[in-house]
Amino acid sequence: MKLSDESLVLLEEYASNFLTITEIAILLDVDSDLLRESISKRETKEFRSYNKGKLKRILELRSQEIELAKLGSTVAIELVSKYIDNQKSDE
Secondary structure, eight states: HHHHHHHHHHHHHHTTTTTTEEEEEEHHOOOOOHHHHHHHHSSSHHHHHHHHHHHHHHHHHHHHHHHHHHTTTTHHHHHHHHHHHHHHOOO
């Protein structure tokens, strides 16, 4: 599946709002199985747009959690500690 540049931008936006692939396919008016298959292949533009959208939002949320941890939120401190452990395990 090859989405247009405009659809790739929308795919990224929808993914950043944590819509499911099925929901995104409906909004883009494409077959959900074909979209899912395209997103599953690392070399596609669809894979990059979908994951870039999700990761941008995750980055935004984690930044907020880090700020809350700096202010002493115990829940945020625990979450940030898990993120640090996950990062170390991926190095």
